[in-house]
Amino acid sequence: MNSDVRDPTRQEPWQNLKALIQAGSRHVLPSYIGSLTATELALAVSRLSQEEHTRLLGLLSPQDAAELIEQIEDVQAVDLIKDLPPAEAAAIVDEMYSDAQADLLGDLKDEEAEAILEAMPDETAEEVRQLLQYPDETAGGIMLTEFVSFPGDYSVQDVIEDLRNRHEEYTGYDVQYLYVSDGAKLSGVLRLRDVLMALPAQRLTEIMVEDPVRVNVLSSLEQMRDLFETHTYLGLPVTNESGELVGVVRAADVQEKLTEQTESEFRKASGIVGGEELRSMPVLKRASRRLSWLSVNVVLNILAASVIAFYQDTLEKAITLAVFLPIISDMSGCSGNQAVAVSIRELALGLVRPREILRVLVKEASVGLMNGLVLGALLAGAALLWKGNPYLGLIVGTALAANTLLAACLGGFIPLALRAMKADPALASGPMLTTVTDMCGFFMLLSLAQFVLPKLT
């Protein structure tokens, strides 16, 4: 895709799409959409108005609409589907893969999802309801319920015949492995190539891998990643508490969820809370979500800055210090955030456990001390050059050095403490860190200044 170097006189895909919707081209639309890549499609959909979204879905068959929805971003899919009449939405959802159905309905508001489920065929609705019970980041939440299993006394020939006969039905399935079950219980796994290399008369029990590696419906993303890293499977069977085979998770889907999780942590650490934000969303929604984060921060900031108010007299006598207050605040934030990022990363990799706080503090203290000394010396030098006053240099350097040490230790510690308390480190670490380091930094600089005040003025 070289959309950037295309002939500029050609229309952009989103302009073409708009035109086709305008014209109500029921026949051209599906093939035009089919000719776009997932990225072009996501971009085009993001440039349509709410009204055009509804018209677009109305012009497509449920199958074509389902395909479109599976290609665009999750957050766009929700936007597209939520304003449709439940019956139309249900017809589309009914055409989707089981994991995509659960994803989409799970992202809708409960009452919206319920309305769609009620308009769906009972059997499918029941299956989706089952899937919706599992939290999003568990095996149950990301598994596919489309899989192929056979009784163990089937022969290789029986299997090949079944695959031939039900060819149509299996087309949409993601068949990597065939499963062997004893009643509903999982008893073995077959790779397709093992079937290919077996003799037609052999029983599945003879050639299957017995007691195969499996995950529980409630297994976490980390447990699944761990298994896929330990072995090199493409997919794993999912069983419930009674050992019954209920679905398959694919390695690629686990990786995709991990990408989403990292993206979500990145967003939260940047203050984008309440879910993903695209600029095509309504401005009020974007503004109010961002504000929910900012308004907490402004209160914390006022709290931290109130330390300065206590030292107003000192500051008035040595006004030069006012220049250094924001520097100490910003720099401590930077040093602390580095340590926060390392802790969040090590927690995700399982390289540190929430209880190993002492180890983290020791490791961060050494880095914080070294960098504090260097940064403190730099700032002291700058102060000395500017004002020629060694006392000023001494106190700003000391305050920055001490606060860098503190920030590194705190930044390392806070994510572990939050995790131990089952809180979200990505969301809360930043504001907690900067509030404390700001307060301590202001306090250190201004109380040091009190001691040497006659030398500063």
Next chain:
Amino acid sequence: MNSDVRDPTRQEPWQNLKALIQAGSRHVLPSYIGSLTATELALAVSRLSQEEHTRLLGLLSPQDAAELIEQIEDVQAVDLIKDLPPAEAAAIVDEMYSDAQADLLGDLKDEEAEAILEAMPDETAEEVRQLLQYPDETAGGIMLTEFVSFPGDYSVQDVIEDLRNRHEEYTGYDVQYLYVSDGAKLSGVLRLRDVLMALPAQRLTEIMVEDPVRVNVLSSLEQMRDLFETHTYLGLPVTNESGELVGVVRAADVQEKLTEQTESEFRKASGIVGGEELRSMPVLKRASRRLSWLSVNVVLNILAASVIAFYQDTLEKAITLAVFLPIISDMSGCSGNQAVAVSIRELALGLVRPREILRVLVKEASVGLMNGLVLGALLAGAALLWKGNPYLGLIVGTALAANTLLAACLGGFIPLALRAMKADPALASGPMLTTVTDMCGFFMLLSLAQFVLPKLT
């Protein structure tokens, strides 16, 4: 893995591993390592000393060592391998999969990688050198060169016989698809299940998918993600400029690289530069890498704060303002970082192009204006409550409101501009943003203060 709730009297895996290395248990080690999950192994390896690393690899066969290295984190693998004598390292690398070989050697320093390559068998070394030519985040950089292809005039029976005969050799292969080639050129793709359902006498050309979707060796990660989102393949063939089949990329590997890319952006935005940091790394390396980022920031901070120095007289007369300077600086940073995060995300998804600056500015201006008004009103209210001076409230509120608007626009704009200049938005956006917003924020508050100075004192 519930390592946290284990009996605390039991030894941790890393303690056991240390003991086994100490005892030189050549026989127990491989099976003990085999019993650990990838996460336990990564944790255990991170707690070993450099000397224990070397001893551990010396106690394992090259095969076992290769398996260990493929399971732990990339950055740990580099640490483990780089201090080995080249011949020992070469024996281990020789046992790894082609994509893991290229990954590992690509992460080493050039001279270290060259020493290992020279100690490897010529043919394998040549293959790895080929792979190393491709940038890390292209199809060539992540493809596997192990694949199975057949000439088109083979019959299904021929294929099945070949698979049976070369069973041993293919064990390590990740066979999802069989490829059909005309000379070295890719001419078709077969799914295993299509082979399974075909008649033994059919020619591959009759049952293969002709002119299959493929990627070029230089295709980017985004192009591959796009293809895997557009279609639901598990893997795609990789061809070179002449249309020759040179490898396969798996959807799971593309997803894994995307996770790594997001993690790397998160790290860079948090000021962890120069690659991943684990706390098991030498303290000097950790401190100096972090410092390289901090020292740039301290200079930028001094630059920004110098604006305050210009207004020293004003500030001296209305010392209360000193309390608000860090608040305006921090809050503008928060508002701007939100916009940066949204821009980085939209760039990654292809929902905004670097040239669409005007669209982004309009979208950010509306959010920035709304939130600026709310935050400004909040801060004005706080100032009024504290000092009872409406003029103070007016100027701090106005400065924060105006600077929030500016921060949102700048935060949206900077990543696009950096991307257009082929620079890395994740790395540079933060410091650029806060430097400009600090300068403008300080300037606005203090110059507004000059106008109403008699009312403030």
